[in-house]
Amino acid sequence: MKELYYTDRAGISLDKVASMCDELLAQYTGLKKVLIVPPDYTRCYSFAGEITKILYPRLKAMGAEVKVMPALGTHMPVSPEEKQKFFGDVVPDEDILVHHWQSDTTVLGKVPQEVVSEISKGLYVTDIEVEVNHLLVDGGFDLILSVGQVVPHEVVGMANYSKNLFVGLGGRAMINKSHMLSAICGMEQALGVRDCPARVLYDYAQQHFIDGKLPVVFLQTVTTRENDVTSLNGLYIGDSRVPFEKACELAQELNIVHVERRAKKVVTYLDPEELKTTWVGNKGIYRTRMIVADGGELVILAPGVRAFGENEEMDAMTRKFGYKGRDYVLDLFNKGAFGTDKIMSAAHLIQGSTDGRFTVTYCTKPELMSKEEIESVGYQWANYDEISKRYDPHTLKEGWNTLPDGEEIYFVGTPALGLWKCDD
CATH class of the missing domain: 3.40.50.11440 (LarA, N-terminal domain)
Structure with missing residues (x-):
């Protein structure tokens, strides 16, 4: 042709x-x-x-x-x-x-x-x-x-x-x-x-x-x-x-944004109509992780997230093992915890882990995903309705923002559309 x-x-x-x-x-x-x-x-x-x-x-x-x-x-x-x-x-x-x-x-x-x-x-x-x-x-x-x-x-x-x-x-x-x-x-x-x-x-x-x-x-x-x-x-x-x-x-x-330095706090937003689970919502982690400073925090504004997996099987595996680090998951994998037919769950849990380099705070609506659920898989939790008053995804501008009290953050409004990298 x-x-x-x-x-x-x-x-x-x-x-x-x-x-x-x-x-x-x-x-x-x-x-x-x-x-x-x-x-x-x-x-x-x-x-x-x-x-x-x-x-x-x-x-x-x-x-x-x-x-x-x-x-x-x-x-x-x-x-x-x-x-x-x-x-x-x-x-x-x-x-x-x-x-x-x-x-x-x-x-x-x-x-x-x-x-x-x-x-x-x-x-x-x-x-x-x-x-x-x-x-x-x-x-x-x-x-x-x-x-x-x-x-x-x-x-x-x-x-x-x-x-x-x-x-x-x-x-x-x-x-x-x-x-x-x-x-x-x-x-x-x-x-x-x-x-x-x-x-x-x-x-x-x-x-x-x-x-x-x-x-x-x-x-x-x-x-x-x-x-x-x-x-x-x-x-x-x-x-x-x-x-x-x-x-x-x-x-x-x-679609690759080159950021001149890493940020101590990165805030990203998951469109509630597009991203309803951490399985796909963790694009907020994958696409921004290279600009989060060591010891920093990634805040994920996730008003639509209501489950971990896109299906019951993967949801159950996430709830069972959590996002608790590459070595932890690989040890489970080598011991056969994922069998031969749930290996994708192991891969997902590795990719959604930060291995302690920075923290992830998932901000959900508590009626959709509770504090206890989020913390059980290894993330921190905050109430979306409360934290969005400080980090309003509809008023923050893409990139660097300085809040009225002087806090500096880096904001990513649509993580699925790109990759943010610090070239150091």
Whole structure:
């Protein structure tokens, strides 16, 4: 296919997006069945909802049967309210498929343990089964459009591309083991790095089991957000790795904020409509941890957080073991506490721990998540309604703020949209 690349740091118009989608679809004739794979609502700033709303009616007008399967991974299904916000009235409920990561997958093959060992430099040695939703293989789709945002990410360095398939539509083995690979190799060595260990793993799986075998085209976005307005700054479309590479280059420029010094107190805000659990809300930790000073405090304003895990299984594991440090969790892992099918929980608990370098204060509404619950997993707690009077997320400005009493803080309003680094 002819790949399509467009960059505009000032923002790409919907008309331009529509013309690029038209140019993409003009390359395909006789389409009978098409699958669109956008992210779930925790990536609501990805512009994937808008692109899906452009693609869906055009494909229907071409006479194709069209299904939309959000790349949920282990996240909870998209709610009716989220569907409305993401897709409007364009995509009917009957055409939205739900991916069940525990039961809906088929195994395409394995990444051999010697490859995993080489990737991890001997830190993690295991075969890794490559699983995807079975409909990618046997659903009869003659075009699969994977739509998603490239942004710094705690597991895979830079999100999207093949991750949208192997995790978003993946199964237990791949999600568990790839997350553990990343955690063992070290999150801070992955964040914002394109070719980190998990990405090399997914590249191997992409090259051996997807390329030339499944009709996948990637639509990669890069976005920014300012004054509550999300802008699309890059759109890269193609069936090779090049669109991802171009998106990475722009995202590393626009979505990584280089801070001149570490802050003793960092305050970050989790949108209550977007982030409802610590499983996804801990992006507030991952994306800001590199700017928190040793002995400092990270305050997470989390008015919508009401659970630890996105599903009952992972919620229970978090409540049982908590965010109590890398060595503690690795010891449990080596003793088999996570079995072979809950390894992703171990990875998540490692990544959500600070190993005592700084403290995390989760500020929740007590009717949604209590003080006792938050403290039981190793974090400090504060009442959101009280602390938001001092740190009001709607009046603080991005970056450095000095409060009336002289306290200096660094504020991050949308942690999921970037990475904040102190280059020392």
